[in-house]
Amino acid sequence: MKRWLYMAGAAVALILVIGGIKAYSINKMVAGFKAQGEPKFTVSAAEAHTSAWRPTLSAVASLHAVHGADLSAEVAGIVEGIDFVSGQDVKAGQLLIRLRSADDRARLASLQATAALAQLTYTRDKAQFEAQAVSQATLDSDAANAKAAQAQVDEQQALVNKKFIRAPFAGRVGIRAVDAGQFVAAGAKLVTLQALDPIYADFYLPQQALSQMSAGQNVRITTDVTGSTPIEGKVEAINPQVDANTRNVQVRAQIKNAGARLLPGMFANVVVEVGQELQHLTLPQSAITYNPYGASVFVVQAADAKEHGAGALTVKQQFVEAGPTRGDQVAILKGLKDGDRVVTSGQLKLKNGVVVVIDNTVQPSNDPDPKPVNQ
Numbered sequence: 001m002k003r004w005l006y007m008a009g010a011a012v013a014l015i016l017v018i019g020g021i022k023a024y025s026i027n028k029m030v031a032g033f034k035a036q037g038e039p040k041f042t043v044s045a046a047e048a049h050t051s052a053w054r055p056t057l058s059a060v061a062s063l064h065a066v067h068g069a070d071l072s073a074e075v076a077g078i079v080e081g082i083d084f085v086s087g088q089d090v091k092a093g094q095l096l097i098r099l100r101s102a103d104d105r106a107r108l109a110s111l112q113a114t115a116a117l118a119q120l121t122y123t124r125d126k127a128q129f130e131a132q133a134v135s136q137a138t139l140d141s142d143a144a145n146a147k148a149a150q151a152q153v154d155e156q157q158a159l160v161n162k163k164f165i166r167a168p169f170a171g172r173v174g175i176r177a178v179d180a181g182q183f184v185a186a187g188a189k190l191v192t193l194q195a196l197d198p199i200y201a202d203f204y205l206p207q208q209a210l211s212q213m214s215a216g217q218n219v220r221i222t223t224d225v226t227g228s229t230p231i232e233g234k235v236e237a238i239n240p241q242v243d244a245n246t247r248n249v250q251v252r253a254q255i256k257n258a259g260a261r262l263l264p265g266m267f268a269n270v271v272v273e274v275g276q277e278l279q280h281l282t283l284p285q286s287a288i289t290y291n292p293y294g295a296s297v298f299v300v301q302a303a304d305a306k307e308h309g310a311g312a313l314t315v316k317q318q319f320v321e322a323g324p325t326r327g328d329q330v331a332i333l334k335g336l337k338d339g340d341r342v343v344t345s346g347q348l349k350l351k352n353g354v355v356v357v358i359d360n361t362v363q364p365s366n367d368p369d370p371k372p373v374n375q
Helices: 002-036 102-130 136-161 207-212
Strands: 040-047 049-053 056-072 077-082 095-099 164-166 171-173 189-206 218-222 231-242 248-255 267-273 278-284 289-291 294-302 313-326 329-334 341-345 355-358
Touching: 056 171, 056 248, 095 189, 102 136, 189 207, 189 231, 189 267, 207 231, 207 248, 218 248, 248 267, 278 341, 313 355
Parallel strands: 040 355
Antiparallel strands: 040 341, 049 278, 056 189, 056 267, 077 095, 095 164, 171 189, 189 248, 218 231, 218 267, 231 248, 278 329, 289 294, 294 313, 294 341, 313 329
16 A cells, blocks of 8 residues: 555645646746747838829820821832932922922923914914904904913923922831832832921820810820930810720820920820829828728837837838829828828738837838839
């Protein structure tokens, strides 16, 4: 019996020793956690500020010349001379290409002589008619002959003029498509002529945007050529018909093109300013957390010094009403005031009342008009 009592006492002693060791380990662990203090989460933050906000509409536009044409001859012929240099700026009416016209000019001279004789005959017979030396019928026949001869002269003159291709408007000629001595058929392209300043930007907007659009609105376009610097222009016309297939409406803007950097056929990103300038509280879009029950942000605020230590910061979840977006920014319509400091990254690990440390070494983008950057 004593033996069993000894064994039971030894077991109890062993259990007490093991329990003591475990309790000591747990106490050491708890003391270590207490020594570390309250857990802190590292986040980035930004202040909400009021800024000017003008509503805009964006689209992709195609550029077209205000006046542009591929020049061709109305009649066939052999190129006798080229009076321009490819890429040259020319004036309206300037001679560009001459087709061989010697035979046509010779026939014109012949017809002019015939017309002059017919006119002389009519003038002489008119004097004789006044002296009653010829009849009215003779005078009428002479008048008809003079008019017919002059009509033939005008017709031949028009044919000769077609052999001289002139610029119908001022602009820049392209690369010539013919050489001297080459035979060209009627209607064959000789050279392109484009008026480059100003230039048109044609783009499409959804029909819902019609209520916001009107002629004269300011537009800005950017292209690969101009880089991030926008070029100003104005809406010139809005098509009175909506495309039944796409439900989009065509809009045309006239863009200043000093230096002719923009060329017909280019594409451009266009922004149309619509409505009045507003004042909105703005934040980076990354600051907003969207949930089925609403949008919210975490507002940074000073913590209780007694509970968390001097200078500590905590966060409070605040529901907000988010408005329109532009670039990396979002407008806050309700829920914040100017100057509130809001967490912009690291929200997923936060809850009300936790202590945070702000590290703005890396900040989310907050650009109202971001541009792609080629790496």
